[in-house]
Amino acid sequence: MAHEVVERVEQYGPKLAELAVENEKLGRLSDETVGLLRSAGVLRLLQPTKFGGYAAHPRDFAEAVMAVARHDGAAGWVCGVVGVHPWEVAQMDPRVAQEIWGENQDTWIASPYMPNGIAEPVDGGYVLSGRWPFSSGTDHCDWVFLGALVGDGKGRPASPPSVLHVILPRSSYEIIDDTWDVIGLSGTGSKDVVVDGAFIPTYRTVNQDEVSAGEAAVGNGVTEALYRLPFTSMFPLGITSAVIGICEGALDVHLAQQRDRVAVTGVQVRDDPYVLYSAGEAAAEIAASRVQLIDGISRVYEQVAAGEPVSVEERSRVRRNQVRCAWRAVSALDEIFARSGGNVIRRDNALQRYWRDAHVGLAHMIHVPGAAYHANSLAQMGLELPPQLRVLI
Structure with missing residues (x-):
């Protein structure tokens, strides 16, 4: 049950607090901290049950994030950001969830969503280029959600503007080290990511307006209230x-x-x-x-x-x-x-x-x-x- 996640967080609390100093020095979460978070199951709270998740009430998710942040702010922040991404994946074409969690249900997905890239329409999908800062927890993630403006075919945003959320595997983007030198939340490792001409099939994209309105799930046959x-x-x-x-x-x-x-x-x-x-x-x-x-x-x-x-x-x-x-x-x-x-x-x-x-x-x-x-x-x-x-x- 979802409440067991918070119980495990409290059990690991003293160790999470102890590791907070190391995380800040590393500029990212330590492997030990990530191991504790995976064991607790915080980032699977909003994940579909089909892929080992809890599909929990969002209240349970919020309480678990608070519990982690109470011991280590950076770890709580990563849980709060990265932990939402399984919720969005559940609303997309079912092939996306299978690609991400088919072999490893503990696979994490980074972001950010700001539309810093141009997605040029091509046959079967889009070609994406751009640079995005603030990708929290990105060193420990194997996929990334990014915001992108649909292009006009000439490297400029189309008019009127249309924003997509696109998802890419680790092989399609680069994490730029030494781009996270900050005064707080240092342990989140919120580094820049760069994409240079990666192809994204249409099924790995979702219109921002549809997901914002809770309509994307319905279009993919998902009926649970959580995902709407x-x-x-x-x-x-x-x-x-x-x-x-x-x-x-x-x-x-x-x-x-x-x-x-x-x-x-x-x-x-x-x-x-x-x-x-x-x-x-x-x-x-x-x-x-x-x-x-x-x-x-x-x-x-x-x-x-x-x-x-x-x-x-x-x-x-x-x-x-x-x-x-x-x-x-x-x-x-x-x-x-x-x-x-x-x-x-x-x-x-x-x-x-x-x-x-x-x-x-x-x-x-x-x-x-x-x-x-x-x-x-x-x-x-x-x-x-x-x-x-x-x-x-």
Whole structure:
């Protein structure tokens, strides 16, 4: 059962936390960390049961990602990003899943989805070229999802623009080392990938609009509610879950360190009402973020399972709240970080790594509040969303 995955994560938790330092130094997840994640089964939660997955409720996926990130932010981030990809594969032509998991059900798939390449139509498919940064966990993946603009035959995007999600095997792209030198989430190994004229058969592609609206699955005969959820609800889920889990882990470390800390005034921190007030408030804010994020994806799941359409207003509400969850949790982390004492800045203090990881996670485009809040306000007024806002809702 899916809940067993979280139990295994907690069992491996102390080791995951110990390995976090090594992951940061390596600039990618260590092989030992990856072995623990594979053993726990986190990245198979959204994978079809036919290929050894759990086809779990997205709530279970979010809770597992949070559990990992609570011990190691980078490992949680990779679980949140890479763990969504089996969900999308399940919506595609069945040949894709067979190619990926037919021989190894623990095969991982990287991304990113930003349309940084041009896919020129050719007989039977497309020829793709481009360069994509931020491919999290890519060293441990054998396939990659990439976003691409359909070309006009002359190396330029067609008009009007059309965006595809395409999937390629490891032999068709190059990982560029030394492209991940960052201040946080260093252990994610989110390196650049390059594709130079790779052929992609049509069946390994899916239209972004169709997967965003939850329509791709139906076209391939997939009926489970899980695989008919909107991409714009599912993709942000893993990323925000990682950020909330990071903040939960930071709170754990803060409380453990403050328990016996003596301030420069000679007063034990446990007797300082101001520090304790901040810790209590932060705990409430982080807990509220967890609850609201899970509530949003659960509501969408229930609507889809009941055969009800998910309106633009409802999708925009889920996105608005998802963004706010991340900002609320990181703001709470800032409050306790500022009251953790001077030793918090030392490299061997785990709290500073959680703090850096959380802020880098907050910088992901899926957490930019402007467009999400703007779109939700228009939707609540019953007004039409312009195309540039609809694409993220």
